[in-house]
Amino acid sequence: RVSGPIVSGARGNGGLLEDDVMANDADIVDAIEQATSAKEVRAIVLRIDSPGGTYPAADAIADAVGRARAAGKPVIASMGDVAASGGYLAAVRADVIVAQPTTITASIGVFTVWPVASELLASLGVKVDRISIGTNAGMYSTFQPPTTAQRAIVARELDTVYREFTRQVGEARKLTGARLDAAARGRVFSGVDAKRAGLVDELGGLQLALSIAKAKAGIDETHRVEIHRFPDDRDRWQRIVDRLFRLAGVDASGPTIRAPREVREALAQMGIVARPGNVRLPPLPPLWR
Numbered sequence: 001r002v003s004g005p006i007v008s009g010a011r012g013n014g015g016l017l018e019d020d021v022m023a024n025d026a027d028i029v030d031a032i033e034q035a036t037s038a039k040e041v042r043a044i045v046l047r048i049d050s051p052g053g054t055y056p057a058a059d060a061i062a063d064a065v066g067r068a069r070a071a072g073k074p075v076i077a078s079m080g081d082v083a084a085s086g087g088y089l090a091a092v093r094a095d096v097i098v099a100q101p102t103t104i105t106a107s108i109g110v111f112t113v114w115p116v117a118s119e120l121l122a123s124l125g126v127k128v129d130r131i132s133i134g135t136n137a138g139m140y141s142t143f144q145p146p147t148t149a150q151r152a153i154v155a156r157e158l159d160t161v162y163r164e165f166t167r168q169v170g171e172a173r174k175l176t177g178a179r180l181d182a183a184a185r186g187r188v189f190s191g192v193d194a195k196r197a198g199l200v201d202e203l204g205g206l207q208l209a210l211s212i213a214k215a216k217a218g219i220d221e222t223h224r225v226e227i228h229r230f231p232d233d234r235d236r237w238q239r240i241v242d243r244l245f246r247l248a249g250v251d252a253s254g255p256t257i258r259a260p261r262e263v264r265e266a267l268a269q270m271g272i273v274a275r276p277g278n279v280r281l282p283p284l285p286p287l288w289r
Contacts, residue, residue, distance in 0.1 A: 002028055002046065002061065006053030006086045023050055025057035028090075031230040032064040036071050041228060042217035043074040045209050046094060052085030055110060055161050061090040062168065069095060074216035078209035079103045079200070084188060085110075088199070089165060092172045095216060098209045099191035099200040106194055108169055109186030110161045112154060117142045173198055 006023045035044045046065065052058070065075050077083075077091035079099040084107035091097050099105055121128060121143075128143045136153070138144050146154065162184075170180045175198055183189075183197045194200045202208060211221065219225060 002048045002050050002087065002090055004050060006050055006057045006061070006090065008054055008057040008060070023053065023057075025060045027231070028061050029064040032061070032068055035228070035230045036064075036068040036073050038228070038230075041073065042219060042225075043076065043213035044068055045076045045078055045206070045213050046091065047078045047080065047206060047209075048083040048087050048091055049080030050084075050087035050090070051082050052087050052107065055086065055089070055165065058086030058089040059164075059168075062093050065090070065093045069093070074213060076209045076213045076216065078206050079105055079191065089168065092169055096202065096209075096212050097200040098202045098204050098212065099194055100205055101191045101203050103191035103194070104188060105191060106183065106187055106189040106197070106199055108165060108184040110158050110165060111186075112158060114140055114146055114154070115142050116145045118144060169199075 002023045004023050006025060008025050032044065032046070035041050065077075068075050074096075075094045077094035077097045079087075079091065079097070080103065081100070082104040083091055083099070084105050088105055088108065118128075130138070130141070130143060132138055136150060139146075139150060139153070166180060166184050169184065170176055173183075175183060179198065183199055189197060189199065191200060191203055195203055202212070210227070214221060214223070214225060
């Protein structure tokens with residue numbers, strides 16, 4: 001699942017349910033690679049519900065989809081309520097893209113933000129002095145607006161990303177010239193309009209995507225299959241527990257476990273074992289699985 005804004009790098013130390021509100025490219029790429037290497041997996045369904053995010057993060061997911069296909073695993077992208085911008089890029093290299101009729105998708109474009117707080121600070125009586133060396137040392141500084149030259153630099157960066165984004169869409173969807181231009185430039189489509197524009201293949205929900213995955217894998221429609229989730233739901237609970245115990249003062253990152261005595265006793269009573277590197281849950285009851 002690609003749920004929430006797509007970001008790069010390791011997960012932060014946010015709320016316990018951070019996984020539900022943010023899509024980390026490293027975790028999603030790892031999940032796709034696990035599914036690709038699993039012998040029992042015949043096809044992959046990538047469920048996307050994301051408004052977009054950073055281009056490098058979305059591109060990393062698209063690369064993972066391409067590698068899965070190259071390894072012989074069909075990939076079906078299933079779009080939820082929204083799969084736009086980076087959410088669309090994550091799907092574009094799939095064998096088949098399935099969108100709901102009302103899915104908000106496409107938004108093939110790129111922008112950046114340079115917040116400037118100099119006038120706000122001045123109105124509050126705050127004076128900021130900066131010492132810098134180099135013409136562009138203040139790039140993206142919140143204490144000064146961009147110069148004309150810096151605006152030109154940012155514009156060139158955006159043009160480069162936009163060209164690469166549209167190139168990938170054109171190659172994957174076999175769109176060229178005016179048809180590609182009509183689908184890009186940041187335009188936002190419903191699933192119905194995206195199908196007319198050639199950006200998605202089928203209209204339907206997750207069940208249709210699963211049926212297409214079975215067909216692509218050469219499995220008879222009437223044959224019952226088992227769905228594996230990557231990462232396993234238990235991994236998600238494990239991450240939540242790890243965060244919870246970090247807040248409780250349990251340090252399992254080193255060669256020895258450091259935790260308040262009361263916490264260690266409480267863990268033992270619940271059957272939870274803290275080991276170097278992590279905190280391990282007891283076996284989950286069937287309901288949790």
